[in-house]
Amino acid sequence: MLHLFGRHRHLSQQVLNEYLDKRLPDFARQRAERALAACAVCNQELASLAAVTSMLRQALHATPRRSFIWTAPPPPAVRASLFLRLPNWSYAGAASLAGLVLAVMVSADAMGILSPPGQAAVGRESFMATPPSQELTVQGTPSPAGDTARSMKSADPASGSAESGQPPQPAAAAPTAPDATRAPFADVASPPSGPSGAAPPLPGAELTAVSTEGAAEVIATYDAELPGATPVFWRALEGAVAVAALGFLLALLLRRRRVRG
Amino acid sequence: MTTSPQTFSCANHVPLPVKNRAGDNFCYNCIIESFQSPAYNLARRLLGDWSLAEDAVQEGFVSGYRAFAQFRGGNLKAWVMRIVANNCRDMLRSRRARPTVSLDPVNSDDPDDPTPSAVDIPSxxxxxxxxxxxxxxxxxxxxxxxxxxxxxxxxxxxxxxxxxxxxxxxxxxxxxxxxxxxxxxxxxxxxxxxxxxxxxxxxxxxxxxx
Missing domain, CATH: 1.10.10.10 (Winged helix-like DNA-binding domain superfamily/Winged helix DNA-binding domain)
Structure with missing residues (x-):
C-alpha cells in the first residue's frame, strides 16, 4: 500500500542490522516490522544480512590446538635497557638534529659569523689565495716563522714598500721584473737556478715553489698571530657535535641490529 | 557485565591466584580457561595464521598476568580480548614491516580448515x-x-x-x-x-x- 503512494523508503542498513541484533527500541522495531511486511526489497536485504551473520557464526569457529593453561606462573618481566626502550625515531631525530646543528655551525664558521665582533674574519683560504704580489703585514712577536711571513712582502710596484722607502714603480714593469718578484722569497727557499738557464718561474708560481715546511710555518704563524682567526672553542664544539651525530647514527644502527636479532 | 571470581573453578588446573586493583582475587588459569577459545579465534582470524595466533594469545595472557594488578574491574572478557587484539595489531604491524614467507606446504597450516590429503583420516x-x-x-x-x-x-x-x-x-x-x-x-x-x-x-x- 505504501508503494502505491510512493511514500515508502527502504530501511537503512543500520536499522536492518540493529533489527537483526534485536537492539531496536519497541516503537522502532514495530515500524521496521511494518516496513518489512510491506517491502520485499527490505525483506531480501534482511535475509541476506541474516545469512551473513549465521554463516560467520557457524563456519568460522576455530578450536585452539592446545591449551594455554599454565602449570607455573611466568617469570617476572625483565625490564629492557633504556637503550632498547627508546624508540628508533628518537635516535634518528637526535642524529638529524646534531647534523643540522653541525651544518649550521660549519656554514657560520665559513662566513665568519663565529669570529669575535669587531675583528676582521680572514680565513685561511683567503690567506692562501692571496697573490704574493700583495703585502701582508703580520703583527706579532718576532719569530723565525714570523720573519718568514713578514718576508712575504710584495714587490708590487704599485703599492711599493713602506719599509724600504722605495717609490712605487709603474705597473707595467712588474711582469718584466722577475728578480724583484722573486727576491722576497729568496730567504725562504731559493729554487735552484742551475746553469742550465731554465726560465724563471712566474710570479703566481712563486708560492708553490716554497717548501712545504715554510708554508706550514706561515699558516701556523698566521693562525697563532692573526686576531681574526676562529676561536678554538668553536672548532671544538663543531667536533663535539660531529661526534654526537655519528654516535647517534651508530646507536640507531646498533639498536636496529639488536632488535632484529 | 562484570565477571565475578566466583564463576571460576580450579578443578582442572593449578590455581594461580592474582589480585586486581580493587583487591578482588582471581585464579588466572581460570581466566585463561574461560577466554582461550575466543581469544584464539579472534587472533586466528585477525592474523590468518594459526601459529602466529597461538603466539599472540600466549603473549597476551602473559601480558595480562603481568598487568593484572592494574585491572580496575569491569568486563574482564573485554579486557583480556583487548590485550590479545592489541598484540595481534602489533604483530600485523611488524609483519607488514618485515614480511615473511611460511615454509610449510600451502593450505596445510590451518588445523580447523585442513586440506584433504592422503594422510587425512576421514570424518x-x-x-x-x-x-x-x-x-x-x-x-x-x-x-x-x-x-x-x-x-x-x-x-x-x-x-x-x-x-x-x-x-x-x-x-x-x-x-x-x-x-x-x-x-x-x-x-x-x-x-x-x-x-x-x-x-x-x-x-x-x-x-x-x-
Whole structure:
C-alpha cells in the first residue's frame, strides 16, 4: 500500500542490522516490522544480512590446538635497557638534529659569523689565495716563522714598500721584473737556478715553489698571530657535535641490529 | 557485565591466584580457561595464521598476568580480548614491516580448515562432499573478511563470530557504541557484497542476484 503512494523508503542498513541484533527500541522495531511486511526489497536485504551473520557464526569457529593453561606462573618481566626502550625515531631525530646543528655551525664558521665582533674574519683560504704580489703585514712577536711571513712582502710596484722607502714603480714593469718578484722569497727557499738557464718561474708560481715546511710555518704563524682567526672553542664544539651525530647514527644502527636479532 | 571470581573453578588446573586493583582475587588459569577459545579465534582470524595466533594469545595472557594488578574491574572478557587484539595489531604491524614467507606446504597450516590429503583420516560426521563444501565456504568467508578494513573485520569477528554484545565490542576496540554499530553494519554489507560476487556453494540468498 505504501508503494502505491510512493511514500515508502527502504530501511537503512543500520536499522536492518540493529533489527537483526534485536537492539531496536519497541516503537522502532514495530515500524521496521511494518516496513518489512510491506517491502520485499527490505525483506531480501534482511535475509541476506541474516545469512551473513549465521554463516560467520557457524563456519568460522576455530578450536585452539592446545591449551594455554599454565602449570607455573611466568617469570617476572625483565625490564629492557633504556637503550632498547627508546624508540628508533628518537635516535634518528637526535642524529638529524646534531647534523643540522653541525651544518649550521660549519656554514657560520665559513662566513665568519663565529669570529669575535669587531675583528676582521680572514680565513685561511683567503690567506692562501692571496697573490704574493700583495703585502701582508703580520703583527706579532718576532719569530723565525714570523720573519718568514713578514718576508712575504710584495714587490708590487704599485703599492711599493713602506719599509724600504722605495717609490712605487709603474705597473707595467712588474711582469718584466722577475728578480724583484722573486727576491722576497729568496730567504725562504731559493729554487735552484742551475746553469742550465731554465726560465724563471712566474710570479703566481712563486708560492708553490716554497717548501712545504715554510708554508706550514706561515699558516701556523698566521693562525697563532692573526686576531681574526676562529676561536678554538668553536672548532671544538663543531667536533663535539660531529661526534654526537655519528654516535647517534651508530646507536640507531646498533639498536636496529639488536632488535632484529 | 562484570565477571565475578566466583564463576571460576580450579578443578582442572593449578590455581594461580592474582589480585586486581580493587583487591578482588582471581585464579588466572581460570581466566585463561574461560577466554582461550575466543581469544584464539579472534587472533586466528585477525592474523590468518594459526601459529602466529597461538603466539599472540600466549603473549597476551602473559601480558595480562603481568598487568593484572592494574585491572580496575569491569568486563574482564573485554579486557583480556583487548590485550590479545592489541598484540595481534602489533604483530600485523611488524609483519607488514618485515614480511615473511611460511615454509610449510600451502593450505596445510590451518588445523580447523585442513586440506584433504592422503594422510587425512576421514570424518564419520560428514561426507566428503559436505567437508569440501564447508571448506569452500570457510575459504570464501575468510577471503571476504580479509577484503574488509581492519576495524570492520574486528567488529564482525567480535560481534558475529564471537557473539560479543555491542558494548563488549566497544570496550574491546576502545571506541564508542555508535562506532561499533556503524562498523558492524558496514562490515556485514561488505561481506554480503563480496559473497554475492563469489561462490557457487553459497546459500540461495547470494545466488539470486547473480
Amino acid at each position: 564419520k560426521d560428514e561426507s566428503p562432499e559436505d567437508h569440501a563444501q564447508r571448506s569452500e565456504l570457510r575459504r570464501a568467508l575468510d577471503a571476504g573478511l580479509n577484503s574488509l578494513p581492519q576495524e570492520q573485520k574486528m567488529a564482525l569477528l567480535l560481534v558475529d563470530v564471537q557473539g560479543f554484545s555491542y558494548e563488549e565490542a566497544a570496550q574491546t576496540m576502545s571506541c564508542s557504541l555508535g562506532t561499533v554499530k556503524s562498523r558492524v553494519s558496514r562490515g556485514r554489507s561488505g561481506m554480503r557484497d563480496f559473497l554475492r560476487t563469489t561462490g557457487e556453494l553459497l546459500p540461495s540468498q547470494f545466488r539470486q542476484d547473480r
